[in-house]
Amino acid sequence: MKIQDIVQIVMFLCILIAMTPVLGSYMYKVFNGNRHFMLPVFGWLEKLTYKSTGVNPEEETNWKSYTFSLLTFNLIGFVFVFLIQLFQAQLPLNPVNLPNVSWHSAFNTSVSFMTNTNWQGYAGETTLSCFVQMIGLTVQNFVSAATGIAVLLALIRGLSRKTTEKLGNFWTDLTRSTLYILLPLSILFAIILVSQGVVQNFKSSETVQTLQGAKQVIPMGPAASQIAIKQLGTNGGGYFNANSAHPLENPTPLSNLLEMLAILLIPAALTFTYGKMVGSNRQGRTIFLAMLLLFITGLSVSLFAEYSTNPIFGNLPLMEGKETRLGITNSILWSVSTSSASNGSVNAMHDSLSPIAGMIAMINIMLGEIIFGGVGAGLYGMVIFIIITVFIAGLMVGRTPEYLGKKIEAFEVQMAIIAVLAPNVVIQIFSALASISNAGLSSLNNAGPHGFSEILYAYSSAAGNNGSAFAGLNANTLFYNLTLGFGMLIGRFGVIIPVLAIAGNMAKKKITPLSAGTFRTDNWLFIGLLIAVILIIGGLTHFPALALGPVIDHLLINRGITF
Amino acid sequence: MKTIIISLKVFLFFTILTGIIYPLFVTGVAQVVFPAKANGSLIEFDDRSIGSKFIGQQFDSTIFFTSRPSAISYNPLPSGGSNYGLTNAKLKNLVTERKIRFIAFNRLDSLTDVPSEMLFASASGLDPHISQKSALLQVDRVAKAHKFNTIQKQELIQSVKKLTEPPQFSFLGEERVNVLIMNLELYKMDQNFTNHK
Structure with a gap:
């Protein structure tokens, strides 16, 4: 590593830390209904939304209606994206006459975009028309991220309100998140991306004759507008197959820095918003610090692994699946960010990372996507871990566990355990299934333990709603499209429903005032406990599987063994 | 039932707003403010576009600087890498082959350290x-193919250095040379270029 590499990392972290309170306090104003500077710009649009759809913004609902609205809205999105893929050949804006998508691929893709996963079993430039990418996928990029924020807001209200059934209004949460946060940031970001060379037009492609006389078809399309939201909304689904490694999707080191920041920007800032909304900035800061510590630890291990030498390639820098303009440091920084944040976009091929760097990405996903995590999803996932930590700490000292003055009782702990188990069950059971079936094994691109890593990564990515892949795996098969599709559904709604149930139950409770006997959840001791609980749960669940994949892969590489 | 109707209406509203108006608005601004970049940064040469500044091309002839290995032979439909793991024997063999080929093609000393981006396929x-070092290692071979004299060869080395892009703002990303632009520079330096074809 050079000094310049360290400078880039430090600067990345500094900008992230500096932006957190700025965006965080703006989002607080938006969600709290205070005056903010976007109100004169888009306020009329919010009113228009309610007027044209018949939503009463004043009406608040209990957790069951909130959940029902959320599920109905998501279901409609799923059905729509599913249908337009099945009939894309008959629909407009399909200049190169791409054929209709197979039903299982269409199922997988529509689940994937609805659940904020953006797992892509298909190749963008050769499968989906402009129409599907815009009207189908870009819309889901916005609303799936807004859905994540809505769940978080309901949970925060559950924690901060007392003796009520009301958790807020799903439609206003969805609308405000989209209009005041995602949309303005995306417009600004998309235009900056075009200034760096990302394409934004409505052509299908440009055919050129290369200098050497060959024909080259360069795909075009409204890429910048989709890339902006796929980064900001922790979606991750690229316009082109190579995602943000594609030079027209991520042309310069500056576009790369901004795209990386966009991955973590909103999830990090939401910790600040959280602190303000629950009435204690320290609570938000505690969560931010726990996330940051886990992030920096993963990053350090990953960088160390990628810059290490091995007997197979000696001291050659490991440039397989990496771009010259970005180099190794930026590829690793991205891989750690995208896996922490449930984003899933890539600027280097994770399949070709050194085994330990690949494992860090996998662990970040397996821990439950709570290191910053998905927009909204990361923070509500973290609160689940906080509930478990408070519960365990309560057991240790023999005191009724409390969080933010609310008693944590059997119901909350049961729901929290379901939310933690749901994705983990998907990872373990589906990976095992794929490893012993022909349908699972015939899709592998690599032999030996690395082949198993491809499977394990795929189901982790689906269950964690991440979307990145060890992309050698040919996932566009009936078996993978269906199992990964169901994995994504369980990983998303198996967490969202318990979280909303907790929110509903917590809202009913009284708030006990802080006393000398209160177990503090805003100090370094708690940060340590929280990190320990996260690592123990994640570690105990997944270490055996990791040992069979990346760990053996690492040991073999150090003995120079290939397959 | 009321929820379902509201869901449909909200979905329709956001589909129009974020699926149609948003991309159209961004396209409008992009086409006015950055027309060349929004359309792929195409390079015009001899009155036709010969490629995009950002999209690499395959170069096999001795008269050109060569690009990095590519898992898709520079055919962008679709883009992607090899996705070989480091313990994949195919990758190890490819790296050995590419090293031998690069050294033989450029008539280099067999002990030359070939920069790793010329041995590994991109993402x-x-x-x-490619890196500046990779470009400089090709200068002798390219100069010979164009029958350059010593002065012209020195000029070629100078233009490699001139066309080397430093890290952005001097610290972001890596130093690099754009192969297509470097090869276009050869046309300026060699008036009889077309005769070599």
């Missing part, structure tokens, strides 16, 4: 860049 398969 997109369309990487337009």
Whole structure:
């Protein structure tokens, strides 16, 4: 590593830390209904939304209606994206006459975009028309991220309100998140991306004759507008197959820095918003610090692994699946960010990372996507871990566990355990299934333990709603499209429903005032406990599987063994 | 039932707003403010576009600087890398072969350290860049193919250095040379270029 590499990392972290309170306090104003500077710009649009759809913004609902609205809205999105893929050949804006998508691929893709996963079993430039990418996928990029924020807001209200059934209004949460946060940031970001060379037009492609006389078809399309939201909304689904490694999707080191920041920007800032909304900035800061510590630890291990030498390639820098303009440091920084944040976009091929760097990405996903995590999803996932930590700490000292003055009782702990188990069950059971079936094994691109890593990564990515892949795996098969599709559904709604149930139950409770006997959840001791609980749960669940994949892969590489 | 109707209406509203108006608005602004970049940064040469500044091309002839290995042979439909793991025997063999080929093609000493980006395939398969060192290692061979004299060869070395892009703002990303632009420079330096074809 050079000094310049360290400078880039430090600067990345500094900008992230500096932006957190700025965006965080703006989002607080938006969600709290205070005056903010976007109100004169888009306020009329919010009113228009309610007027044209018949939503009463004043009406608040209990957790069951909130959940029902959320599920109905998501279901409609799923059905729509599913249908337009099945009939894309008959629909407009399909200049190169791409054929209709197979039903299982269409199922997988529509689940994937609805659940904020953006797992892509298909190749963008050769499968989906402009129409599907815009009207189908870009819309889901916005609303799936807004859905994540809505769940978080309901949970925060559950924690901060007392003796009520009301958790807020799903439609206003969805609308405000989209209009005041995602949309303005995306417009600004998309235009900056075009200034760096990302394409934004409505052509299908440009055919050129290369200098050497060959024909080259360069795909075009409204890429910048989709890339902006796929980064900001922790979606991750690229316009082109190579995602943000594609030079027209991520042309310069500056576009790369901004795209990386966009991955973590909103999830990090939401910790600040959280602190303000629950009435204690320290609570938000505690969560931010726990996330940051886990992030920096993963990053350090990953960088160390990628810059290490091995007997197979000696001291050659490991440039397989990496771009010259970005180099190794930026590829690793991205891989750690995208896996922490449930984003899933890539600027280097994770399949070709050194085994330990690949494992860090996998662990970040397996821990439950709570290191910053998905927009909204990361923070509500973290609160689940906080509930478990408070519960365990309560057991240790023999005191009724409390969080933010609310008693944590059997119901909350049961729901929290379901939310933690749901994705983990998907990872373990589906990976095992794929490893012993022909349908699972015939899709592998690599032999030996690395082949198993491809499977394990795929189901982790689906269950964690991440979307990145060890992309050698040919996932566009009936078996993978269906199992990964169901994995994504369980990983998303198996967490969202318990979280909303907790929110509903917590809202009913009284708030006990802080006393000398209160177990503090805003100090370094708690940060340590929280990190320990996260690592123990994640570690105990997944270490055996990791040992069979990346760990053996690492040991073999150090003995120079290939397959 | 009321929820379902509201869901449909809200979905329709956001589909129009974020699926149609948003991309159209961004396209409008982009086409007015950055027309060349929004359309792929195409390079015009001899009155036709010969490629995009950002999309690498395959170069096999001795008269050109060569690009990085590509898992898709620089055919962008679709883009992608090899996705070989480091313990994949195919990758190990490819790296050995590419090293032998690069050394033989450029008539280099067999002990030359070939920069790693010339041995490993890129992530997109369309990487337009190589390192300055990789470009300089090719200068002798290219100069010979163009029958350059010593002065012209020195000029070629100078233009490699001139066309080397430093890290952005001097610290972001890596130093690099755009192979297509470097090869276009050869046309300026060699008036009889077309005769070599």
